[in-house]
Amino acid sequence: MNTNLSRRHFLRSGSSLIALPFLESLGFRRFASAAKATANPKRLIFMGLGWGLTTETWFPDPKQPGADYEIPKGLEPLARHKADFTVLQGLTHRFVNAGHQGSTFWLTGANQFAVSGKSFHNTISADQVAAEHFGLQTRFTSLQLDCGTYAGNSGHGPGLSLAWDASGKPIAGHKTPVEAFHRLFSGENTSLEKRKALLKRRHSVLDTVLEDAHDLQRGLGKDDTAKLGEYLDGIRDIETRLSKDEQWLEVPRPKAPITEPKPGLAGYQEIKLMYDIMVAALQTDSTRVLGYRQPVDTLLTSLDIKVAPHDMSHYHSTMAEKLDASQRRDTANSELLAGLLDKLKATKETDGSCLLDHTTIAYGTNTRTEHNGDNCPTLLAGHGAGLKMGQNLVLPKGTPLCNAWLSLLKGSGVPVERHGDSTGVLKELLA
Numbered sequence: 001m002n003t004n005l006s007r008r009h010f011l012r013s014g015s016s017l018i019a020l021p022f023l024e025s026l027g028f029r030r031f032a033s034a035a036k037a038t039a040n041p042k043r044l045i046f047m048g049l050g051w052g053l054t055t056e057t058w059f060p061d062p063k064q065p066g067a068d069y070e071i072p073k074g075l076e077p078l079a080r081h082k083a084d085f086t087v088l089q090g091l092t093h094r095f096v097n098a099g100h101q102g103s104t105f106w107l108t109g110a111n112q113f114a115v116s117g118k119s120f121h122n123t124i125s126a127d128q129v130a131a132e133h134f135g136l137q138t139r140f141t142s143l144q145l146d147c148g149t150y151a152g153n154s155g156h157g158p159g160l161s162l163a164w165d166a167s168g169k170p171i172a173g174h175k176t177p178v179e180a181f182h183r184l185f186s187g188e189n190t191s192l193e194k195r196k197a198l199l200k201r202r203h204s205v206l207d208t209v210l211e212d213a214h215d216l217q218r219g220l221g222k223d224d225t226a227k228l229g230e231y232l233d234g235i236r237d238i239e240t241r242l243s244k245d246e247q248w249l250e251v252p253r254p255k256a257p258i259t260e261p262k263p264g265l266a267g268y269q270e271i272k273l274m275y276d277i278m279v280a281a282l283q284t285d286s287t288r289v290l291g292y293r294q295p296v297d298t299l300l301t302s303l304d305i306k307v308a309p310h311d312m313s314h315y316h317s318t319m320a321e322k323l324d325a326s327q328r329r330d331t332a333n334s335e336l337l338a339g340l341l342d343k344l345k346a347t348k349e350t351d352g353s354c355l356l357d358h359t360t361i362a363y364g365t366n367t368r369t370e371h372n373g374d375n376c377p378t379l380l381a382g383h384g385a386g387l388k389m390g391q392n393l394v395l396p397k398g399t400p401l402c403n404a405w406l407s408l409l410k411g412s413g414v415p416v417e418r419h420g421d422s423t424g425v426l427k428e429l430l431a
Contacts, residue, residue: 040349040358042134042384042412043282046127046291048103048162049365050155051313053377054326060087060392069392074330077338083390084341084356085381090395091404092374094421099371101157103293106366108164109402109420122168126405126419131289133414140287145180145274146173147295148266153309154296162291173293177261177273184286185256254284267302268332275340282355283347300325303332314370337363341381360384360408376401385411388431
């Protein structure tokens with residue numbers, strides 16, 4: 001590939017060179033190397049829940065560690081896949097104590113108050129760490145899916161999806177199956193020449209903005225310089241996305257292996273369709289990293305549950321209606337997850353293996369039940385990361401949840417030594 005250096009790769013303003021380390025680390029030459037990708041690449045799926053689950057009937061009995069445990073009521077629909085998933089107990093985010101933020105810090109492990117003078121701070125999420133590694137050879141670095149309603153009704157907290165970028169900024173997700181389907185598989189109606197011209201104009205605008213921003217930087221105070229730095233980071237992110245778009249301009253989108261979803265679905269059927277789209281995205285190698293911040297309010301409505309989502313999370317054994325709602329929610333989610341595993345097993349690779357052999361799913365939330373942030377519900381499934389499946393893994397109380405993310409990332413081949421507040425990999429999880 002011709003690798004002549006141009007201002008598309010390195011932006012100049014006066015005598016300074018902008019974003020050279022950032023752009024080098026992403027490697028523009030590697031964007032066009034998809035043809036050299038090895039067979040059966042690793043894939044990762046992250047699926048976050050809100051409002052917790054039913055502690056007493058979702059977790060296996062902690063007195064039955066290992067493979068010889070009885071499937072609890074909340075996981076019964078997954079019984080046929082028992083050898084393909086592991087439940088982890090004892091994991092905690094030590095900085096998270098907000099009961100209404102089921103996914104905001106789930107994949108980051110960040111301390112919200114880590115930056116002096118700021119009431120909110122986040123860091124990069126585990127899915128985006130993986131995307132920086134796996135996304136170089138696919139059209140979409142990662143694909144974010146999001147609940148189609150106000151996230152607060154589903155107990156997720158701040159954010160636009162599960163994903164947070166390297167600057168701790170939220171990344172938006174597609175809110176409906178129809179939107180996600182068209183993003184992946186719809187062809188371009190605009191001619192190639194017009195799309196090239198549009199990208200060129202966008203690059204030109206960014207160049208001008210960066211030049212003006214660096215002129216402005218002279219004489220700014222410390223706080224304003226920090227704010228401008230965040231702004232420049234955002235501009236660099238846009239420049240990187242545009243440069244990747246250039247590499248895929250002449251590559252047609254794949255034919256969709258599923259039919260176009262019907263609009264207007266919500267709750268149970270919506271989640272099922274999103275799972276179908278995930279499998280299609282992996283099957284066509286459109287991306288290798290997916291995240292889905294799932295709805296709760298519409299799921300309850302689709303199950304004809306009248307209890308409000310927040311009220312449901314405050315169940316007690318004496319509150320029959322709330323407890324029943326919580327347990328029915330758990331069963332529905334397990335049914336849907338079992339269906340996803342069915343599809344990943346049924347989708348074959350060219351060598352006869354299946355997608356689940358090369359995919360790992362992380363499924364869970366920051367919040368266990370009510371406002372409790374300890375013992376974060378965590379289920380890992382699939383065999384892509386070489387982790388030990390079929391286990392009820394009971395870990396020491398207070399084990400960092402980020403140790404699970406570090407184990408997952410390293411097992412998938414991502415070159416990372418730590419993540420969030422991790423203290424090391426979970427040796428008990430390693431196969």
